[in-house]
Amino acid sequence: MNWKETYLRLADDVAIKVLEQPYLYSLSHDELYEINDEAKDFLEQCDGTSLGKELTDNAEFVEYCLTENLLEASDSPSPIKVPIVYGLNPSLRYLELNLLHKCNLRCAHCYLGEQDQKELPLASAIQITEQFAALGGLRLVITGGEPLLYKKLPEFLDTIAPLKLRRVLFSNGTLINDRTIKELNVDEIQFSLDGWEEGHNRLREAATFKKTVDAIYLAKANGIDVSIATMVHSYNLDQFDRLQSFVEEIEATDWGIDIMTVTGNLAAHQDFAVPYETAAPFLDYGYGGGYHGSSEGYACGRHVLAVLPDGSAVKCTFYQDSLGNAVEDLKQCWLNAKHIPLNDLTECQKCPALADCKGGCRFRAKTPLGRDPFMCIAYGIDAPE
Amino acid sequence: MADDRRIKMQCLLHNRQKQRLIVGERIPVLADLSQLTNLMFIAFKDSIDEDQVDILHPATEVKKLFAGEYGIFLSSCSRVVEVGEEIVSATLLTLWKGNPLVAFIMTCPTYQHKGFARQCLINIMSDLFDSGYIYLNLVVSAKNIRAVTLYRSLGFRNCITDY
Ligand code: SF4
DSSP states (O other): OOGGGSEEEEOTTEEEEESSSEEEEETTTTEEEEOOHHHHHHHHTOEEEEEHHHHOOOHHHHHHHHHTTSEEEESSOOOOOOOEEEOOSSOOOEEEEEOBSOOSOOOTTOTTOSOOOOBOOHHHHHHHHHHHHHTTOOEEEEESSOGGGOTTHHHHHHHHTTSSOEEEEEEOSTTOOTTGGGGOOOSEEEEEOOSSSHHHHHHHTSSOHHHHHHHHHHHHHTTOEEEEEEEEOTTTGGGHHHHHHHHHHTTOSOEEEEEOOSOGGGGGOGGGOOOHHHHGGGGGGOBOOOTTOOOTTBOSOTTEEEEOTTSBEESSTTOOOOOOBHHHHHHHHHHHOOOOBGGGOGGGTTOTTHHHHTTOOTTTSSSTTSOOHHHHHHTTOOOOO | OOOOOEEEEEEEOOOOOOOOOOTTEEOOOGGGHHHHHHHHHHHHTTSTTGGGSOTTOHHHHHHHHHHTBTBEEOGGGOEEEEETTEEEEEEEEEEETTEEEEEEEEEOGGGTTSSHHHHHHHHHHHHHHHTTOOEEEEEEETTOHHHHHHHHHTTEEEEOOOO
C-alpha cells in the first residue's frame, strides 16, 4: 500500500508528549522517541482525515513511523483527536502510586516495616492519575503493599484506561488467578521473584514461589507484558543462572536487580543482607530499568515522584518528607521537589564513572551529597571509608 | 507476534572522561579484514541479531564497510579488542548523513559480558567529542533488550529527528 494514497493517523497507543522537548510515546512498547518541532507539527495533523501526500513528502520519516507502528495508514478516513499534552521542565514522567500499605505477605526485607490500614480513596487515586496524565506522565506504577488487596482496583484500572499512560502493576503475584487476571486492565505487571524456589520462599517467609510463577505465566497468556524484580540476598546467590533462563523464557521486558536497603523489616532480618562486594556482580544479570534515560547532569529522581496511601507526595518511598498533598495539587508537589545537579555531589566530582553512575542512590549514600558506597564497588571505584 | 522494530538511537556527545584503555584495544586496519569477517560470523550466528547482517556473506559485509558503502569508514574512531592474536570485539563506525554511526558492534560470544563494547564505546564517544562531533547514532533491534539497556546507560535515546 502506498502511504501517500492512504489516510494517516497516530496509532491508538501513541501520544505526543511535549516535555523538555517534543516526544512521541508508544505505550504498548514503552518507547519514548525524541522528535523535532517539524515532526511534531506533521504528527499533530495525522488525525485520519488527510491523505499522506497532502501532509508531507518526507517518505523516510513516514515509512519509519509506519514500520515502528507509530502511525497507521487506512484506505478510508478514520478521524481521531490527536492526543497531545504539554508537561513541565523538568518533566514528571513516572509516578509511583501506593494505593495501600496492606499486604498478604510479611517478607523479611519489606521496607514498609509495620503495616497500617491507610488506603487511598478511589476518587483520590483517580484524581491524582488524571493530574499526572495532564502533566505529560508516561508510566504509572501502581503499587502498595499488595495492590490486589485494594478492593476497587478493577474499577480504578478501568477508569484510568483511556488516559495515555502505561499502567504498570507491581505485585507479589499470589492473588492473581484465572478470575482476577481478567480484572487487571494494565499494560505490564512487575512480579517480585527473589530466587528460584528456595531463595524466594525464604525471603517471602511463605511457600509462594509456585503461585508467583503460575501468575507470571497467566499474565503472559493474557497478553500482559511481564517484568521481574529480584533482590540479591544471602539465600539466592546460587540461583541467578536458573532465574536467568526463566526470565529469558518468559521474555520479561525488564529484569531489575537490586540490593537490600536496611530499613523496615530488614532491620530484624539482617542475615539476608549480603556484603556489597558480593552483591555487585549480580547487577550484571539485570537489564532494562533505565526507563527512558534520566536527564543529563542530575542525580537519580529527576523525573520520579511517589504518592503514599495518605495522599502525600514524596521523592521516593524511602523518603518520608512530604512535598504536599497530591490529591489537591500534584503539580505543586512536583514543583516542591528538589533536584540534585551532579555538580553538587562533592565526593563524586573526580570519579571517572560519574557520567554513567550519576552518584547512584541518594538514599544509600551516607550523606546527602556523598557517594553511594554500593555503586562505587559496582564501578570498581575506591569506596569511601 | 515477533518484534521486528529497529530503533534509531542518538547520543549527544559530551566531555565524558575516557575509561582506561582495555588491554589489546586499538584502531582497526585493513589487515584485520579476515579476522573481522570471522568475528562477524561467530558474533551474529544464532544470535538475536542474526537477521541484521548478511550472515552467509560476512566477508562482503566487512569489505563493503571498508569500501565506504555504509558511509565513509571512520577507522580512527573505531576500535577492535585483541586477546592474544585474536580480535574478540569490534566497534566499527561510519559517517552517515554527516553524523558518526555505529555500523557494527560485535563481540565473540565467549568474551561477552566483560564490558569490552561498553568501554570501547565510551572511549570512542570521547574521541568523537574531541574531534568536534555532536551526535553519535546507531540502530538497534528492539528485541535486543540488553543492547538497548547498554546504549541507554551510555546516554543514547530513541530518536527520529530526521524530519
Ligand atoms: S561510583 Fe561512587 S564516586 Fe563514582 S559517581 Fe558513583 S557513587 Fe559517586
